[in-house]
Structure formats: C-alpha cells, structure tokens
Amino acid sequence: xxxxxxxIVITGGAQGLGLATALRLSPKQPHIALIDTNTETLAEAxxxxxxxxxxxxxxxxxVTQEDEVDQTFNQIAAQTGRLDAVVNNAGITRDSLxxxxxxxxxxxxxxxxxxxxxxxxxLTGTFLCGRAAATEMVKAGNGGCIINISSISRHGNVGQTNxxxxxxxxxAMAVTWSKELARQGIRCAAIAPGYIGTEMVLTxxxxxxxxxxxxxxxxxxxxxxxxxxxxxxxxxxxxxxxRVIEVDGGLRI
Numbered sequence: 001x002x003x004x005x006x007x008i009v010i011t012g013g014a015q016g017l018g019l020a021t022a023l024r025l026s027p028k029q030p031h032i033a034l035i036d037t038n039t040e041t042l043a044e045a046x047x048x049x050x051x052x053x054x055x056x057x058x059x060x061x062x063v064t065q066e067d068e069v070d071q072t073f074n075q076i077a078a079q080t081g082r083l084d085a086v087v088n089n090a091g092i093t094r095d096s097l098x099x100x101x102x103x104x105x106x107x108x109x110x111x112x113x114x115x116x117x118x119x120x121x122x123l124t125g126t127f128l129c130g131r132a133a134a135t136e137m138v139k140a141g142n143g144g145c146i147i148n149i150s151s152i153s154r155h156g157n158v159g160q161t162n163x164x165x166x167x168x169x170x171x172a173m174a175v176t177w178s179k180e181l182a183r184q185g186i187r188c189a190a191i192a193p194g195y196i197g198t199e200m201v202l203t204x205x206x207x208x209x210x211x212x213x214x215x216x217x218x219x220x221x222x223x224x225x226x227x228x229x230x231x232x233x234x235x236x237x238x239x240x241x242x243r244v245i246e247v248d249g250g251l252r253i
Contacts, residue, residue: 001145001235003028007080008235009073010034011063011129012090014041016198017149019048020224021087021231026052028232033076034058035090035129063090063125073132077140085145085235086133088126088170093200094118095159115162122166130177134186143185145235148174149227150192152248167192171244178242187241189234194248197221217250 003025012018013034022032032054036042042058049056061072077083094117100108130146137144153160154167174190195212213220230247234240
C-alpha cells in the first residue's frame with residue numbers, strides 16, 4: 001500500500017503507541033483519523049500530526065458503543081471518500097490477581113468489573129472497530145488493511161487474566177478476519193509488543209524497569225517508534241496477511 005493520500009484510522013490515537021504510529025506514518029502524507037475520548041489530547045495530537053506532514057481529523061468515540069463506532073467510521077469515510085486502514089490500538093488495563101490467597105484463605109478475587117471493563121474496551125472495542133472499518137472498506141471497494149495491537153501478554157502474565165484474554169483474542173480475530181476478508185482485498189494482521197517505553201510503563205519504579213530490561217535479551221525496553229515501524233511495514237507490504245508479529249526484543253523465543 002502506498003500511504004500517500006490513504007485514509008488511516010488509529011484508535012487510542014492521541015497518546016502512546018497510537019500517537020507514535022501516527023507520527024511515523026505522517027511524512028508519507030496520508031490522512032490520519034484519530035479516535036480517542038479526550039478532546040484536549042486529541043487536539044494536541046492532531047496538531048503534531050499536521051506539523052509532521054499529514055492531514056488529520058479527530059473523533060471523540062467510545063469504542064465500546066456499537067452505534068458510536070459505526071457512526072464514527074461512516075462519517076470518516078463520508079468526509080474523506082475512502083477508508084484504507086485501521087490500527088486497533090485502544091486498550092486499558094485493570095490488573096489484579098485472579099485470586100489473592102494467604103495461608104490458604106482467599107482474601108481477594110479479580111472483580112467482575114475489572115474483568116468486564118477490559119473485555120469491553122480491548123476485545124469488544126477491537127471487534128466493533130474492525131467490523132465497522134471492514135464495512136466501509138467493502139463499500140468503497142478499494143480493499144484495505146486492519147491491524148490489531150495485541151501484546152506479548154497474550155501468552156499469559158501474572159495479574160492479567162483479563163488483559164491476557166483480550167490480547168489473545170485480538171490476535172486470533174486478526175487471523176480469522178484475514179481468512180474471511182481476503183476475497184474482499186482486505187488484509188489483517190496483529191502486532192504483539194513486549195515491554196515498550198510508553199508513558200504508562202515509564203511511570204514504574206526505576207528498580208522495576210531495570211529488572212524488566214535485564215530479562216530482555218537485547219537488555220532494554222522497546223521504543224514506541226519501533227512498534228510504529230512494524231505498523232508501517234505491514235501497511236506497505238501487501239503480502240503480509242494473517243500473521244501476528246511479535247516485537248519484544250527476543251523476550252519470548
């Protein structure tokens with residue numbers, strides 16, 4: 001895919017990996033449609049993207065709400081005349097042990113609320129946005145590409161029953177969609193980052209960050225732009241389809 005003039009939607013696009021991806025793609029001069037929930041950060045991100053060479057639009061949308069998602073993607077396609085790609089990046093964490101047990105007594109359990117919040121945003125939100133994007137791509141008849149942001153945690157991680165379930169799910173959905181949508185000219189893939197130096201991760205204590213980095217073969221955290229480069233690779237290589245690309249510094253070999 002030649003990115004010049006293409007319309008690329010990025011959910012959770014006002015910060016973190018979403019914004020890094022937008023800034024990586026901007027010099028190729030696509031139109032980037034940012035979806036997020038914070039008006040102020042969206043405005044700041046939009047300006048950064050335009051300064052980097054792309055045209056941009058910003059959209060307030062709760063990805064857990066079917067009507068909002070369908071309406072937003074329909075409006076983006078109507079305004080721009082096409083929809084070529086979506087990066088399903090929006091996600092949250094609500095970490096907790098499945099069971100906290102002390103001396104054989106269950107002291108605490110992961111709450112249904114903690115489970116459901118993460119399922120709603122990470123899994124259902126990705127489903128709704130992927131479906132809405134594919135619908136608009138089929139209408140336009142130009143094909144397209146759907147990229148789901150998974151995580152190395154999809155293999156299982158202590159304290160993240162909810163998060164790991166969603167990240168395994170979005171990876172599996174990308175593979176399934178690649179098989180179903182190929183005949184429509186739509187490619188689908190996923191990226192599973194390892195520990196990346198986003199704002200959220202960097203708020204951890206330095207001792208914890210040093211311990212994490214020491215366990216990674218390349219001995220450092222990844223950079224947000226290294227995930228963004230992988231998004232760009234998938235978008236530009238028309239033979240990448242149905243794969244989950246792990247970008248983790250060799251942490252999981």
